[in-house]
Amino acid sequence: MTPLRIAVTGMHRGDNPQPGSSIVSAIRRRWPDAFIVGLVYDAYESGIYAADGPDVCHAMPYPTAGLATYLARLAEVRLLAPFDLLIPTLDAEVVLLAGAAAQLAELGIRSLLPDVETLGRCSKAKLARLAAACDVAVPLTAVARDLGEAIHHAESMGYPVFLKGPYYDAARVDNSAALAAVGAGILADWGPPLMVQEPVQGTEFNVLGLGDGLGGVISRCAVRKMILSDKGKGNGSIIVRDPRLDALTQRLIAETRWTGPFELEFIRDRRDDGYRLIEINPRFPAWVGFPVQLGTNYPAAWIDWMIHGRCAALADLQPGRFFLRHHIEVSGDIGQLSAVLGASGDVYQSQSIAS
Amino acid sequence: MDSKTSPVPPSRLMDLMLNDRGFAFDPNSGESYQLSATGLACLRGLQRGASVEDLVTQVTATWEIDKVAARCDIDAFLWDLKQLDWL
Numbered sequence: 001m002t003p004l005r006i007a008v009t010g011m012h013r014g015d016n017p018q019p020g021s022s023i024v025s026a027i028r029r030r031w032p033d034a035f036i037v038g039l040v041y042d043a044y045e046s047g048i049y050a051a052d053g054p055d056v057c058h059a060m061p062y063p064t065a066g067l068a069t070y071l072a073r074l075a076e077v078r079l080l081a082p083f084d085l086l087i088p089t090l091d092a093e094v095v096l097l098a099g100a101a102a103q104l105a106e107l108g109i110r111s112l113l114p115d116v117e118t119l120g121r122c123s124k125a126k127l128a129r130l131a132a133a134c135d136v137a138v139p140l141t142a143v144a145r146d147l148g149e150a151i152h153h154a155e156s157m158g159y160p161v162f163l164k165g166p167y168y169d170a171a172r173v174d175n176s177a178a179l180a181a182v183g184a185g186i187l188a189d190w191g192p193p194l195m196v197q198e199p200v201q202g203t204e205f206n207v208l209g210l211g212d213g214l215g216g217v218i219s220r221c222a223v224r225k226m227i228l229s230d231k232g233k234g235n236g237s238i239i240v241r242d243p244r245l246d247a248l249t250q251r252l253i254a255e256t257r258w259t260g261p262f263e264l265e266f267i268r269d270r271r272d273d274g275y276r277l278i279e280i281n282p283r284f285p286a287w288v289g290f291p292v293q294l295g296t297n298y299p300a301a302w303i304d305w306m307i308h309g310r311c312a313a314l315a316d317l318q319p320g321r322f323f324l325r326h327h328i329e330v331s332g333d334i335g336q337l338s339a340v341l342g343a344s345g346d347v348y349q350s351q352s353i354a355s
Numbered sequence: 356m357d358s359k360t361s362p363v364p365p366s367r368l369m370d371l372m373l374n375d376r377g378f379a380f381d382p383n384s385g386e387s388y389q390l391s392a393t394g395l396a397c398l399r400g401l402q403r404g405a406s407v408e409d410l411v412t413q414v415t416a417t418w419e420i421d422k423v424a425a426r427c428d429i430d431a432f433l434w435d436l437k438q439l440d441w442l
Binding site: 203205223224226238239240241242268273319320 | 370372380382383384385386440
C-alpha cells in the first residue's frame with residue numbers, strides 16, 4: 001500500500017500557535033510511515049524542527065501573492081516532494097484555496113474545503129446575518145471600510161469596543177485615538193473591513209468539529225477556556241458538555257452544510273447566561289492536538305473522509321479533561337536554517353539532517 | 356423548596372462530577388467548586404433525590420448541629436445551588 005503523502009501548513013508554535021504542527025503529530029499517530037511535507041512562510045516556524053515534524057519543508061509565498069502564484073509554487077513543491085493531499089490550516093489559505101478545487105486537482109492535489117459562498121457567509125463581516133438565519137445570538141457588530149467609519153460606529157456604540165480585522169487581530173480600544181492606532185495597524189496587515197463590536201463580558205467557549213458537507217456534524221468537542229494569554233488565546237481549556245452549545249453548533253453546521261474542520265468561538269454572556277457567537281474559523285484550531293491525545297484523532301478522521309468519503313465513528317470526549325499549553329524549546333542548527341532561508345530549493349529534510 | 360416531596364433531581368445536578376474530597380465540576384459550564392463536607396453530603400443527597408427534610412435529618416445525625424440551624428444553613432445552600440441553575 002502506498003504511504004500517505006500529505007502537505008500541511010501552519011508550523012508555528014510558541015505564543016500565537018498555529019495548528020499544523022499538531023496535525024503533523026496526529027497524522028504520525030495514525031500513519032507512522034506517512035510522508036509529510038511542511039509548507040512554511042518562515043524558517044523560524046518552530047514546528048519545522050520538532051522531533052515528529054514534517055519530513056520535508058518548503059517555503060511558500062503568502063496568500064496575498066494571489067492564487068496563481070500560490071498554485072505555481074505548490075506545483076514546484078510537488079515536483080520536489082510529491083504529495084497527494086493538502087490540509088491548509090490558516091484562514092487566509094482556506095479563503096484563497098476554497099474555490100480552487102479544480103486547479104488543485106489538475107496539479108494532482110486533493111483538498112476538501114468549504115465553498116467560497118459558505119466562507120463568505122461565515123466571514124466576520126457577514127456573521128450576524130448567518131447567525132440570524134440560525135437563531136444564534138451575536139454581539140452587536142458594525143462593519144467599517146475605513147478608520148473614519150470605524151470611529152463613527154464606535155462613538156454610536158459607546159466605548160470601549162473591540163476592533164477586529166477580516167482574518168486575525170482583535171483589540172479592545174477605549175477611545176478614538178486608540179482605535180485609530182490599532183485600526184491603522186490592522187488595515188496595514190490585513191486590509192479592510194474593520195469590525196467594531198460591543199464587548200461581551202463572560203467566559204469563552206470553543207467548539208471544534210468536522211462537518212460532513214450535508215449539514216451533519218461528524219464529531220465535535222466543546223471546551224471552556226480556563227487560561228487566556230494576553231492575546232486572548234486559550235492557554236488552558238477544559239472539556240464541557242452543554243446541550244445548548246451542541247444545539248447551536250448543529251444549527252450553524254446544518255445551515256451552512258459545512259465541509260471539513262471548523263472551530264466555533266462563543267462567549268457565554270454574564271448578563272443572561274446566553275451564548276454569543278464571536279467567530280467561525282474554517283480550519284482546525286491550534287488546540288487540535290488535545291483531543292488527539294485523548295484518542296479522538298480529528299485530523300486522521302478528516303483525512304479518511306477526504307480519501308474514502310467516510311470515517312470511523314469518533315469517541316465522545318469526557319467533560320473534565322483539560323489541557324494546559326506547554327512551551328518547550330526545539331533545537332536546530334544553522335545548516336537547517338540556511339536550507340529553508342536559501343534561495344535554491346528552500347528545502348529542509350529533517351531525517352537526512354538528523355542522521 | 357417543598358420539604359415534603361422528593362423531586363426528580365434536575366439533569367444539571369445529576370451531571371455534576373463530584374469526588375470524595377468535595378471537588379465538584381459542572382460539565383455544563385466548565386466551572387469547578389470546592390465543597391465543604393456538609394455541602395458534599397447535601398449535594399450527594401440531592402442527587403439521590405433526597406428532600407430537604409431528609410437532608411436536615413442526615414446533617415443533624417452526622418454533625419453536632421441543631422435542627423433549626425441545620426435547616427437555615429441548608430436553605431442558604433439550596434439558594435446558592437439555584438443561583439447556579441443546579442436546582
